[in-house]
Amino acid sequence: MDIVIGIDIGGTKTKIGLVDKNGKCHVKTFFRTKEFPNLDDYLDNIKKTADDLVKSLDKKVNVLGCGIGAPNASSKNGTIENASNLLWKGSVPILEKLKERMPMPMRIMNDASAAALGEMLFGRGRNMTDFIVITLGTGFGAGIVANGQLIDGYDGFAGELGHVDMTIGDGRLTGLGVRGGLEAYVSATGLKRTIMYMLSKYMVDSRFKDVAYNNLHGEDITKAAEEGDIIAQKAFDYTAKIMALALANFTAFTQPEAFILMGGLTNSGKWIKEPLEKYFNDYLLEVYKGKVKLLESGMDGKTAAICGAAALIWEIEIV
Amino acid sequence: MDIVIGIDIGGTKTKIGLVDKNGKCHVKTFFRTKEFPNLDDYLDNIKKTADDLVKSLDKKVNVLGCGIGAPNASSKNGTIENASNLLWKGSVPILEKLKERMPMPMRIMNDASAAALGEMLFGRGRNMTDFIVITLGTGFGAGIVANGQLIDGYDGFAGELGHVDMTIGDGRLTGLGVRGGLEAYVSATGLKRTIMYMLSKYMVDSRFKDVAYNNLHGEDITKAAEEGDIIAQKAFDYTAKIMALALANFTAFTQPEAFILMGGLTNSGKWIKEPLEKYFNDYLLEVYKGKVKLLESGMDGKTAAICGAAALIWEIEIV
Numbered sequence: 001m002d003i004v005i006g007i008d009i010g011g012t013k014t015k016i017g018l019v020d021k022n023g024k025c026h027v028k029t030f031f032r033t034k035e036f037p038n039l040d041d042y043l044d045n046i047k048k049t050a051d052d053l054v055k056s057l058d059k060k061v062n063v064l065g066c067g068i069g070a071p072n073a074s075s076k077n078g079t080i081e082n083a084s085n086l087l088w089k090g091s092v093p094i095l096e097k098l099k100e101r102m103p104m105p106m107r108i109m110n111d112a113s114a115a116a117l118g119e120m121l122f123g124r125g126r127n128m129t130d131f132i133v134i135t136l137g138t139g140f141g142a143g144i145v146a147n148g149q150l151i152d153g154y155d156g157f158a159g160e161l162g163h164v165d166m167t168i169g170d171g172r173l174t175g176l177g178v179r180g181g182l183e184a185y186v187s188a189t190g191l192k193r194t195i196m197y198m199l200s201k202y203m204v205d206s207r208f209k210d211v212a213y214n215n216l217h218g219e220d221i222t223k224a225a226e227e228g229d230i231i232a233q234k235a236f237d238y239t240a241k242i243m244a245l246a247l248a249n250f251t252a253f254t255q256p257e258a259f260i261l262m263g264g265l266t267n268s269g270k271w272i273k274e275p276l277e278k279y280f281n282d283y284l285l286e287v288y289k290g291k292v293k294l295l296e297s298g299m300d301g302k303t304a305a306i307c308g309a310a311a312l313i314w315e316i317e318i319v
Numbered sequence: 320m321d322i323v324i325g326i327d328i329g330g331t332k333t334k335i336g337l338v339d340k341n342g343k344c345h346v347k348t349f350f351r352t353k354e355f356p357n358l359d360d361y362l363d364n365i366k367k368t369a370d371d372l373v374k375s376l377d378k379k380v381n382v383l384g385c386g387i388g389a390p391n392a393s394s395k396n397g398t399i400e401n402a403s404n405l406l407w408k409g410s411v412p413i414l415e416k417l418k419e420r421m422p423m424p425m426r427i428m429n430d431a432s433a434a435a436l437g438e439m440l441f442g443r444g445r446n447m448t449d450f451i452v453i454t455l456g457t458g459f460g461a462g463i464v465a466n467g468q469l470i471d472g473y474d475g476f477a478g479e480l481g482h483v484d485m486t487i488g489d490g491r492l493t494g495l496g497v498r499g500g501l502e503a504y505v506s507a508t509g510l511k512r513t514i515m516y517m518l519s520k521y522m523v524d525s526r527f528k529d530v531a532y533n534n535l536h537g538e539d540i541t542k543a544a545e546e547g548d549i550i551a552q553k554a555f556d557y558t559a560k561i562m563a564l565a566l567a568n569f570t571a572f573t574q575p576e577a578f579i580l581m582g583g584l585t586n587s588g589k590w591i592k593e594p595l596e597k598y599f600n601d602y603l604l605e606v607y608k609g610k611v612k613l614l615e616s617g618m619d620g621k622t623a624a625i626c627g628a629a630a631l632i633w634e635i636e637i638v
Contacts, residue, residue, distance in 0.1 A: 072606070128473075129473070130472060130473040144572070144573070146465065146472075146477070147466070147468050147470060147471065149466050151573050152449075152466065152574075153449060153465075153573055153574025154447075154448070154449040154575060154576040154610065155574060155607075155610055156574075157574050157606050157607065158465070158574040159572070160571040160606070161571055161572065163571055165564055165567070165568055167485075167486065178604065245484055249483045249484055250572075252477075252479040252480055252482055252483050253463070253477065253478070253483075253572050253573075254463070254470050254472055254477050254573075255471075255473050255475075255477040255479075256472075256473060283484070285479060285482050286401070287391070287401070287476050287479070288474075288476065291473065291474055292473075
């Protein structure tokens, strides 16, 4: 059986799995990224983990290559650059160093772009030539497919849409210091900040008057909204409204057939989804109205990042 | 000699020329669009004008096809849809109707996308795979090239960046009713509106206190700025600042190697260009800083639109 090693490098966990040509992840595992502050130790552990996974399969496998999704990765340079939630600073030549240990076809890409490739090969993007994957986790990521191809950018840094300024230079600062940046509003962190904003704005009862910022969790906000907490409901509505405006703006760029939404914040049930649909169609230009779908990911949330990473190699093999 | 007929349909003029494979426009002419309120008469006149041009060349020419650039054109549908500055309303099946009169390979595209193809084949985009053409005239248009291809969009309406909302739903209305839309700020019309805004904001002497809105012209604003008029200078600075923020935002989308600027507003000498350069580099995300060029068009302004339209056919012939 032909397989590809898919690696999802995150600030907390590094996930590794073996993915076949249909996007099925046959076996997977993870280790904690921060246990390896030294890059060489980290890469040694990736090699060891991948070798163990290959041995663990009871059939004979043929490893075609290795795809890696990581924050702030440049596909063109093979590097991770100044990733705020990783321990290795500056420009890290991860592809070159991992290839020394695992000589095989290898590609790296930022995680949202890898997710877009995953949707293109294995998920909801299979019959679409123009779509945008939005990843809503701690931050806001985007992977753009247009003309049937992933858009890489001149230097491999396309799709940094979380740092688009929505406010003519006024408004909240993102982690990268962008004033009015989208991610400061539309992300798990943005939702928490919006709870604070709503507490500043409205004098109504709310369970969140007893919760400190650092103790706020997304699932509690969903639960509170369901139980009728006005502050939680207003926070979701505000988040969905700004997200809708952002997606309407993005539509004017590449005119996607659909946005495919994935990540933690999309698990808020109707609280994001319903107002998002409503505001999005309000904000769309007339020429786009009724033509742009909002879809949920077609991939299993638990393996989507690994399969997306593996898609970097499968894309070359399949085409 | 092989040539392509290039047609630029504008609200005021319809320009037609014959363009060779090097982007040289051998002969050109125009007629006034509004003299033909009836679409059939208009298309008959296009055919007659094109035939006359071909006859006017003293060598024998082989017409390979006809490319058309027009506002609100859908490349995929072959239509012009709801163009606010044209007389024919609704969805106009212009490609089908013109082909009945001139049976030959024919393509239509919105004017800014045609300009981008022109730069790709004949201008400053020849050695670039990722760039964005910005047309600054009465309105704001954009043509996006990524991965070496023009980005069309699902339905042929990509690049409507003049209607991106810069203000979270607050601010000026564009002609299409988009609140806070970029075109309401960054265009010849936007500059005039900004003169009004500056007159509302500052109590300083200005020649524009004696000029009605409808008598304001772009070249007068440039002249006033050169002569030290504070209101004119502030208006240019404000326009450049919002444009810089917009281009910085667009960079996060497809990460172009360059923006290529064309159209009337780029003729304002240093008054747009210098503050634009400064603010643009301020606004760019760290990962993009110093990597994105701001270029002037590499095409002759008088024939750029015709050559861009002809590029629709030359693109197919040359590749």
